Amino acid sequence: MVDNFFRPKSVAIIGASANPKKLGNNILVNFKKRFKGKIYPVNLNEDVIEGLKAYKNVTDIKDAVDLAVVVVPANIANRVVEDCSGCGIKSIIIITAGYRESGSEGIILENRLKNIITINNLRVIGPNCIGVLDTYSGVDTIFSPFERMERPKKGKISVISQSGSFGTAFLDWCAQHKMGINKFVSFGNRVDVDECDLVDYFSKDKDTDLVVIYLEGPKNGRELMKNLKKTTKIKPIIVLKAGKSDKGAKAAASHTGTLAGSYKIFSSAMRQVGATEAKTLDELFDFTKVLSKQRAAKGNRVAIITNGGGYGVLSADACFYEGLKLAEFSHSSVETIKKVMPGFAGVHNPLDLIGDATEERFETALATLIKDTNVDIVVVFIWALGTTLDSGVVDVISKIAETSKKPIICGGLGSKYTIDMLLRLENSGIPTFSTPWRAMKAAKVLAEYGKVKKI
Amino acid sequence: MVDNFFRPKSVAIIGASANPKKLGNNILVNFKKRFKGKIYPVNLNEDVIEGLKAYKNVTDIKDAVDLAVVVVPANIANRVVEDCSGCGIKSIIIITAGYRESGSEGIILENRLKNIITINNLRVIGPNCIGVLDTYSGVDTIFSPFERMERPKKGKISVISQSGSFGTAFLDWCAQHKMGINKFVSFGNRVDVDECDLVDYFSKDKDTDLVVIYLEGPKNGRELMKNLKKTTKIKPIIVLKAGKSDKGAKAAASHTGTLAGSYKIFSSAMRQVGATEAKTLDELFDFTKVLSKQRAAKGNRVAIITNGGGYGVLSADACFYEGLKLAEFSHSSVETIKKVMPGFAGVHNPLDLIGDATEERFETALATLIKDTNVDIVVVFIWALGTTLDSGVVDVISKIAETSKKPIICGGLGSKYTIDMLLRLENSGIPTFSTPWRAMKAAKVLAEYGKVKKI
Numbered sequence: 001m002v003d004n005f006f007r008p009k010s011v012a013i014i015g016a017s018a019n020p021k022k023l024g025n026n027i028l029v030n031f032k033k034r035f036k037g038k039i040y041p042v043n044l045n046e047d048v049i050e051g052l053k054a055y056k057n058v059t060d061i062k063d064a065v066d067l068a069v070v071v072v073p074a075n076i077a078n079r080v081v082e083d084c085s086g087c088g089i090k091s092i093i094i095i096t097a098g099y100r101e102s103g104s105e106g107i108i109l110e111n112r113l114k115n116i117i118t119i120n121n122l123r124v125i126g127p128n129c130i131g132v133l134d135t136y137s138g139v140d141t142i143f144s145p146f147e148r149m150e151r152p153k154k155g156k157i158s159v160i161s162q163s164g165s166f167g168t169a170f171l172d173w174c175a176q177h178k179m180g181i182n183k184f185v186s187f188g189n190r191v192d193v194d195e196c197d198l199v200d201y202f203s204k205d206k207d208t209d210l211v212v213i214y215l216e217g218p219k220n221g222r223e224l225m226k227n228l229k230k231t232t233k234i235k236p237i238i239v240l241k242a243g244k245s246d247k248g249a250k251a252a253a254s255h256t257g258t259l260a261g262s263y264k265i266f267s268s269a270m271r272q273v274g275a276t277e278a279k280t281l282d283e284l285f286d287f288t289k290v291l292s293k294q295r296a297a298k299g300n301r302v303a304i305i306t307n308g309g310g311y312g313v314l315s316a317d318a319c320f321y322e323g324l325k326l327a328e329f330s331h332s333s334v335e336t337i338k339k340v341m342p343g344f345a346g347v348h349n350p351l352d353l354i355g356d357a358t359e360e361r362f363e364t365a366l367a368t369l370i371k372d373t374n375v376d377i378v379v380v381f382i383w384a385l386g387t388t389l390d391s392g393v394v395d396v397i398s399k400i401a402e403t404s405k406k407p408i409i410c411g412g413l414g415s416k417y418t419i420d421m422l423l424r425l426e427n428s429g430i431p432t433f434s435t436p437w438r439a440m441k442a443a444k445v446l447a448e449y450g451k452v453k454k455i
Numbered sequence: 456m457v458d459n460f461f462r463p464k465s466v467a468i469i470g471a472s473a474n475p476k477k478l479g480n481n482i483l484v485n486f487k488k489r490f491k492g493k494i495y496p497v498n499l500n501e502d503v504i505e506g507l508k509a510y511k512n513v514t515d516i517k518d519a520v521d522l523a524v525v526v527v528p529a530n531i532a533n534r535v536v537e538d539c540s541g542c543g544i545k546s547i548i549i550i551t552a553g554y555r556e557s558g559s560e561g562i563i564l565e566n567r568l569k570n571i572i573t574i575n576n577l578r579v580i581g582p583n584c585i586g587v588l589d590t591y592s593g594v595d596t597i598f599s600p601f602e603r604m605e606r607p608k609k610g611k612i613s614v615i616s617q618s619g620s621f622g623t624a625f626l627d628w629c630a631q632h633k634m635g636i637n638k639f640v641s642f643g644n645r646v647d648v649d650e651c652d653l654v655d656y657f658s659k660d661k662d663t664d665l666v667v668i669y670l671e672g673p674k675n676g677r678e679l680m681k682n683l684k685k686t687t688k689i690k691p692i693i694v695l696k697a698g699k700s701d702k703g704a705k706a707a708a709s710h711t712g713t714l715a716g717s718y719k720i721f722s723s724a725m726r727q728v729g730a731t732e733a734k735t736l737d738e739l740f741d742f743t744k745v746l747s748k749q750r751a752a753k754g755n756r757v758a759i760i761t762n763g764g765g766y767g768v769l770s771a772d773a774c775f776y777e778g779l780k781l782a783e784f785s786h787s788s789v790e791t792i793k794k795v796m797p798g799f800a801g802v803h804n805p806l807d808l809i810g811d812a813t814e815e816r817f818e819t820a821l822a823t824l825i826k827d828t829n830v831d832i833v834v835v836f837i838w839a840l841g842t843t844l845d846s847g848v849v850d851v852i853s854k855i856a857e858t859s860k861k862p863i864i865c866g867g868l869g870s871k872y873t874i875d876m877l878l879r880l881e882n883s884g885i886p887t888f889s890t891p892w893r894a895m896k897a898a899k900v901l902a903e904y905g906k907v908k909k910i
Contacts, residue, residue: 020842021842021843023842026842097809097810098799101764102799102800103799103801105799106799143841143842144840144841144842145842147872148839148840148841148842148872149840149869149870149872150870150871161765162765163763163764163765163766163768164763164764164765164810165762165763165764165765165766165810165838165840166763166765166766166769166868167765168838168840169763169838169840169868169869169873170868172840172868172869172870172873173868173869173870175870176869176870176871214765216765216768242765242768242769242772243768243772244772244775244776245771245772245774245775245776246775247771247772247774247775247781247805248768248769248771248772248775250771251764251767251768251771251805251807252768254764254801254803254807255764255765255767255768255807256764280773280890280892281769281868281889281890281891281892282737282889282890282892282893307620308618308619308620308621308624309618309619309620309706309709309710309711310616310617310618310619310620310621310622310669310671310697310710311618311620311621312706312710313618313671313697313698313703313706313707313710314621314697314703314736316700316702316703316705316706317697317698317699317700317702317703318735319700319702320699320700320701320702320703321699321700326702344553344557344558344560344561345557346558346709348709350702350706352706352709352710354552355552355619355620383620383623383624384603385599385603385604385620385623385624385627386598386599386603387475387476387478387481387598387599387600387603388476412624413621413624413625413627413628413736414604414623414624414627414628414631415604415605415627415628415630415631416605416631417602417603417604418624418627434736434737435735435736435737436736437735437736437737438737
């Protein structure tokens with residue numbers, strides 16, 4: 001029944017509005033842009049909204065409705081949910097805020113809502129949430145206008161977010177970085193559908209290759225662990241826990257009414273079930289990028305290739321602090337690479353191809369090391385500001401990556417010229433990072449997930 | 456005499472070339488773009504290069520030359536330095552590589568160079584370096600073409616970098632982020648001029664407000680500490696140490712011939728002398744931004760204002776892990792802010808203005824908390840994807856920041872719409888960060904530097 005939230009044939013938007021300043025208008029407008037099914041706006045005072053016939057009440061709709069989106073004020077939202085149930089709608093997204101998160105009266109409201117759900121056997125996402133985005137079906141309850149929040153392209157990443165603001169910002173970030181999204185759910189107070197349901201659903205969803213979760217606190221820790229453990233054997237899951245500290249937990253309580261629980265226990269549980277924990281938003285973004293673009297690694301022996309000596313030093317440091325191993329190049333690799341290097345230059349890891357490196361030097365180094373049996377992952381950090389290396393190096397790396405069974409991660413730092421090169425690398429499926437440490441953390445994630453998947 | 460590297464009236468470029476593929480051409484072309492003084496290209500085989508009369512030998516130049524830039528191969532560079540000395544040039548930048556960093560023959564060459572310098576009382580930057588950029592005088596020995604590496608605008612930040620590749624990428628990053636640079640020195644093998652000389656120079660330089668240092672290992676730790684301690688009382692200094700790990704130190708040795716030394720000792724020394732240590736490049740960028748745009752804070756009590764509940768939770772966590780205090784708002788602040796909040800919403804720190812916040816709500820909150828005597832720093836994290844808040848909030852924040860004596864830091868996460876808002880904030884001098892944790896780390900730097908300056 002969770003499937004109904006993503007692929008309904010018809011949707012009622014209750015609280016749809018003609019006023020562009022209202023959420024009920026934004027949601028209707030956004031639905032109209034992409035949703036192929038039938039849309040029924042519901043509003044007491046209007047006959048037509050945004051060119052669609054409007055209904056006074058959801059009970060006035062004579063056709064079957066698969067999904068209801070509720071955007072009315074909290075004091076009438078529960079009654080609307082009962083109306084929905086009365087006319088056979090079993091899947092409901094409640095955007096409305098003013099429930100548990102807002103104090104004692106809200107708690108009473110939410111408890112009543114829970115009863116209505118149980119008695120009528122409904123499935124509800126929310127309340128106090130931003131709801132659902134499905135890039136394929138066009139379900140889009142996110143009230144942010146398209147000109148403020150870009151919608152990401154279609155893809156294989158599915159997202160679960162307790163926070164609506166963070167969730168939408170994450171989608172906006174994905175859009176900007178050309179990362180494809182499949183399904184997105186922000187469940188707010190999660191009176192019913194929760195992260196356990198969704199992890200279970202995404203574990204079986206063929207269109208989802210990677211699951212990203214922002215969680216302030218699990219609703220049912222034991223069940224979540226079971227579902228995560230089952231899923232990480234098939235596809236990677238990234239989890240960011242908010243509300244780690246006492247004050248953070250307190251903030252979570254007034255945000256989504258969540259009991260945040262002990263972070264230490266949560267963190268060690270994530271390790272046990274093979275989920276990838278992101279400790280910061282930067283990590284969440286970087287890990288999403290690397291796990292969506294690259295395969296897991298067979299081990300943690302990293303080869304570093306660069307033409308910027310300083311990057312080699314910084315990468316070696318990062319390698320050490322992240323607990324990765326600097327690969328020992330095989331004798332034959334060293335001999336092959338020596339042939340293309342200036343006489344005075346040493347060949348060791350990190351491999352400094354020197355500031356005057358050409359794309360041919362990069363090609364020999366990368367093609368050799370990717371085949372070296374002592375190497376599990378190759379990190380290439382490019383200094384694009386010299387004159388001997390031009391953007392042809394992108395084609396060289398992309399071509400080798402095409403047939404490589406080992407992951408390749410790239411990096412570079414600079415403005416337009418460098419950023420354009422990195423973008424071209426990303427377009428051919430190679431994840432790129434702006435600093436050596438971020439690249440190395442990403443490498444570690446691939447090595448760790450390789451252990452979980454036992455590849 | 457260090458001043459001569461930045462403000463020479465005339466420069467000889469020895470190894471200047473007509474071939475655009477050669478560094479000696481790139482450097483000449485870049486000098487020509489901005490340098491107002493006289494330029495003398497020196498090349499054995501050319502009469503005219505890039506429209507300028509060329510000289511066979513530096514000794515053929517009859518006029519006084521203030522600065523020589525040497526770009527000839529290592530096997531003749533030392534002789535060229537002697538020639539320079541012979542005709543009275545006392546300041547020399549040696550770009551040429553192939554010295555100490557390249558092994559035993561290079562060490563012999565470098566030792567000979569050292570003798571030449573001592574005997575003739577010269578000042579030398581390099582060898583194996585990228586040299587000097589002065590955005591005011593136009594001295595620019597960076598061989599990266601302008602179309603690959605943007606030059607930053609004029610400003611008050613001066614940079615010391617042992618690594619050329621990192622140093623140039625940092626400048627390129629500054630250009631992209633509209634951060635103004637004053638002077639830049641990459642000294643590579645630092646046979647003579649080192650970080651101690653430069654810290655001393657920048658401490659007295661009225662045009663420098665902030666010093667940023669990338670160092671693989673100090674040449675003279677004790678003297679450096681003395682100079683840093685003296686300088687941090689006047690202006691902030693940020694240091695990134697590379698070569699922290701054994702493998703990183705080894706990489707540093709073959710990069711700039713540096714002995715990296717113990718990182719633990721270095722790190723605690725930095726704390727002692729009041730320098731701000733950046734542990735990663737991301738920190739280096741963020742700390743540079745915040746210290747160049749904001750004043751130090753009187754304490755570590757932070758007020759967090761946001762309209763995205765999730766950001767409040769994440770910020771509170773970051774606050775805790777960074778050792779900052781969540782300020783206790785005064786009773787009168789709470790009362791004032793309550794008046795503009797919806798009835799059900801609580802007023803506490805982090806302050807969640809709720810997703811439907813308007814610019815007026817932000818204005819009341821920020822104007823109130825910036826005056827609260829329990830608050831030392833205000834961090835504002837904006838969720839710009841809703842419909843009630845538009846970019847007018849930028850003007851509100853900028854106006855309050857104009858007259859505020861306490862630092863304000865902003866943040867936001869998203870694509871074009873959000874990024875444009877953040878850019879406008881930065882243009883009015885407010886540092887912005889993409890994630891709550893980065894904003895909080897920046898806040899911590901202001902609090903720590905406040906202690907050093909005893910404000």
